Amino acid sequence: MDESRAPASGMSDTSGRRAASPWKHIDPAIAWAFGCIVLVLLVGSLYSSSFLSPEYLQQQHKVASFLGIIATGTMIVILLGQIDLSVPWVVAVGGMMSTAAAGWGPLGDVLAIPVGVACGVALGLVSGVGVAFLRIPSMVVTLAVNAVAQGLMVVHTGGFSPQDASSPAMRFLATGRSVLGMPNALLVWIVVGIAVVFLLTRTTFGRIVYAIGNRERAAYLSGARTRLVVMAAFALAGGLSAFGGVLLAGYASKAAQAMGDPYLLPAIAAVVLGGTSILGGRGSYPGTVAGVILITLLQSILSVMQIEEFGRHVIYGVVIIAMLLIYGRGPRHSE
Numbered sequence: 001m002d003e004s005r006a007p008a009s010g011m012s013d014t015s016g017r018r019a020a021s022p023w024k025h026i027d028p029a030i031a032w033a034f035g036c037i038v039l040v041l042l043v044g045s046l047y048s049s050s051f052l053s054p055e056y057l058q059q060q061h062k063v064a065s066f067l068g069i070i071a072t073g074t075m076i077v078i079l080l081g082q083i084d085l086s087v088p089w090v091v092a093v094g095g096m097m098s099t100a101a102a103g104w105g106p107l108g109d110v111l112a113i114p115v116g117v118a119c120g121v122a123l124g125l126v127s128g129v130g131v132a133f134l135r136i137p138s139m140v141v142t143l144a145v146n147a148v149a150q151g152l153m154v155v156h157t158g159g160f161s162p163q164d165a166s167s168p169a170m171r172f173l174a175t176g177r178s179v180l181g182m183p184n185a186l187l188v189w190i191v192v193g194i195a196v197v198f199l200l201t202r203t204t205f206g207r208i209v210y211a212i213g214n215r216e217r218a219a220y221l222s223g224a225r226t227r228l229v230v231m232a233a234f235a236l237a238g239g240l241s242a243f244g245g246v247l248l249a250g251y252a253s254k255a256a257q258a259m260g261d262p263y264l265l266p267a268i269a270a271v272v273l274g275g276t277s278i279l280g281g282r283g284s285y286p287g288t289v290a291g292v293i294l295i296t297l298l299q300s301i302l303s304v305m306q307i308e309e310f311g312r313h314v315i316y317g318v319v320i321i322a323m324l325l326i327y328g329r330g331p332r333h334s335e
Contacts, residue, residue, distance in 0.1 A: 029275025033290035044301045064296040065185035070244035071267040073237030081213045081280025082138035089149035091260025094120045094242025095249035099164035112167040116246040124238020128231030170250030213280025265316040270295045
């Protein structure tokens with residue numbers, strides 16, 4: 001199997017010869033993403049002298065953390081060769097239900113974050129069951145789950161903006177600072193990233209995820225419990241999206257019905273920009289990190305340039321199409 005398609009560490013070739021250069025093993029997509037990050041920083045510095053200041057960059061890392069956590073779940077689903085279009089309202093459900101739980105009093109302060117994440121996991125499970133057991137295309141079932149989540153939240157709020165406030169713990173995680181003055185949101189993203197890298201590279205679950213993305217039937221015939229893995233992957237993605245919503249609600253001190261709308265296309269674009277094949281089976285988390293940082297900086301510079309929202313969506317769409325043409329046309333399977 002191509003080492004770029006599986007979470008395997010580098011192995012010596014059969015002839016015993018030493019690799020000519022470690023640079024040959026760098027994923028071109030990741031290299032391009034980091035190169036674009038440098039370019040965006042340079043261009044941004046032409047528009048604003050504060051673009052390269054430590055304070056500004058630290059703020060951008062905090063903002064990137066919310067997208068990074070959401071994009072982590074998106075990456076896991078895309079590695080399967082699937083797509084999750086329920087992100088907008090799963091994010092909103094996480095934020096709205098966590099703030100609703102925070103209104104339960106002292107007990108609510110403890111349960112706010114778990115309740116929000118659990119609601120996202122439940123919605124992800126519904127999508128996972130539809131894809132894995134009912135064999136409904138993921139695009140269809142996740143759109144349906146997104147619509148159901150939207151309807152449930154409209155019923156929950158009566159159609160009005162939520163009046164609940166976030167808990168102290170939510171605000172601490174989203175806006176506070178602890179270790180070396182680093183934003184807590186960034187530390188949370190780092191912890192989530194380390195856990196997901198371990199999950200994808202050091203566990204049977206991760207190996208099966210890559211195998212399903214390469215060829216699901218072959219993974220099934222090899223004895224892998226592919227349906228359970230697909231269901232678990234969608235549940236994990238739902239939980240991460242909802243957790244992103246929890247942090248966003250803590251950042252704003254309250255939830256909003258449309259709070260997840262700006263995150264669907266950027267999350268997919270960040271994953272694809274980082275070299276994860278939208279056809280599944282190939283990708284690495286460092287690439288997603290690079291994609292998230294690039295998208296965040298791109299959003300920032302587009303705001304500075306006063307590009308309208310529709311223009312940003314056009315740019316995200318072009319990016320996804322371009323990366324699909326560049327990195328999605330190669331062979332998906334290798335022996």
